[in-house]
Amino acid sequence: MTTPTRAIGIDIGGTKVAGGVVDENGEVLLRARRDTPHRSTAPHVVEDMIVDVVQELVEAEDAPVSAVGIGAAGFVAADRATVVFAPHLSWRHEPLRDALARRVDLPVFVDNDANAACWAEWRFGVGRGESHLVMVTLGTGIGGAVLLDEKIQRGRFGIAGEFGHMQVMPGGHRCECGNRGCWEQYASGNALVREARSLVLAGSPLAADLAARVGGDVHNITGPMVTEAAQQGDPTAAELLAEIGQWLGIGLANLANAFDPGAFVIGGGVSQAGPLLLDPARDAFRRHLAGRGYRPEARILAASLRNEAGLVGAADLARDAVLRDRPDEEDEA
Template sequence: MSGGLSVGIDIGGTKVAGGVVDPDGLVVARARRDTPHRSTSPSVVEDTIVDVVAELIDEAGDDVVAVGIGAAGFVAADRATVVFAPHLSWRDEPLEANLQRRVPVPISVDNDANAAAWAEWRFGAAQGHSHVVMVNLGTGIGGAMILDGQIMRGRYGIAGEFGHMQVVPGGQRCECGNKGCWEQYASGNALVREARSMMTAGSPMASDLLDLVGGDPSSLTGPMITEAARDGDATATELLGEIGQWLGIGIANLAAAFDPGVFVIGGGVSAAGDLLLEPARATFRRHLTGRGYRPEARIVAAALGNEAGLIGAADLARRDALERAAAEGA
């Protein structure tokens, strides 16, 4: 696919990351800003996006043909409106129209997990697969499905919100308003919550983690836990293993529903690699419906890391721009 450079923007619960992406999926320039967490003003997040886009277009110049936005929320089927964003303040937000008034090239909006899955299918771990399910473990859990080269968005554009499947009735309260959602047990937030809980309870099992943050549990982050596990910390390893077990349970349910050939695990928590994925694979095999009598989907780590979302958003925007240009020239 050709057509010049495009800008991809990945909007998460804590950051706006952007990049200039070439037609081969290579990021040739980058910019990043923190997201005002739980901001009550949608315009604050919008201003942050525009700031990142302006920086990247200034750097790349006239070669930029489109901007793609990967939004962490429910994006309507028109790919113009963010219906609901659990970790941000968007409610029926006309994001495409608002940004298009301030950005000089065509805008395309999609769910951030859709964008990441597209990138992995085009350039990463899902290349060559016809049936793909992606699970993104970050602040929450995002998900996406690709069937024969098409993103399966659902009737209303909200397919793939796997993180809000209820796996524990009456369980942990989720930011979406329900209780017991999968992302409350298998996400980065869940990992940090469980570790901090052990620390504040004074568990001797968490003493090394408490020393790591100078006695301040609130400063502990997911990457710190992953690094501690890599260094051999038993409690950090156990915590990642528990997240992996919950991941495996959810994936087994998704296999029963969609029967993909491959699950691609992305997002920040996936940086833990086999510390996360081996417990997930083992639990998946134990819970898979018809285990022993059916083919098993592969469970693989995403290849493009945290940049999958912006790469996919940029590539989808480039494709949309080319299709519009072709239609106008027909």
């Protein structure tokens, strides 16, 4: 029996569960979404949301589906079954694959969300044709992934690519992972919001536009709002994004020393700031790269699949796993 070519991809973030039916060309044919209840990130809550999304998509899809791929924002074990630790969700050694497999009548595969996004950009996006690719996703925190010779590098225990928790400032800001000074405390959406709120709370006249946009309530400041302000010409918002970009470039220079990729792909919500973020990142990258001027420089590219890279990659990785385990009729003949 020929394996269906469509698969469901699920992207789990700190605030939402997004899903889609994805075909073999990376096209999202159907979509569904559930928003995470405020501060309700307990495993059973998120699991229920995943099952709801999968059921909605299966019922709406008019063709067979081969598998479900989950892209989770956390440390995923090498067995692609267990979420070992999720800084932004209440998951600790959570057997997510087995829990879902009891409720979903399809093969289930779990992967880190940045691994899924990296795979999608390499298969269908801006990373096509690049043999050595590093993905960095900027959202609530920072995720990362490494692809070498057509394979995602998961590491011995499955936790490779957690670049956001490299310490770049010893004794710096406390991170949700438990350490201080992690990269994501300086180059993520959370960092952008923290710095914007700090300026408004300080009563800085430089933050007058940001304060006016939220009626003086700093709790209404969000990353997309700061990005929009910058794109509309607010110099302070642009400066905040440039600072995030500089920290991004410094971290990328360090990663270049470790992996020597041909390209970095920058994804996640914060990357939608475009040149306001990436131009300062490229500048800082060139200034901090070891051996600068004497070595080839990796390209720094904006992800092309935007917010859907995670679910597209999760679906394609799951389909790939099923195809490897279940040869079609021609292979069996």
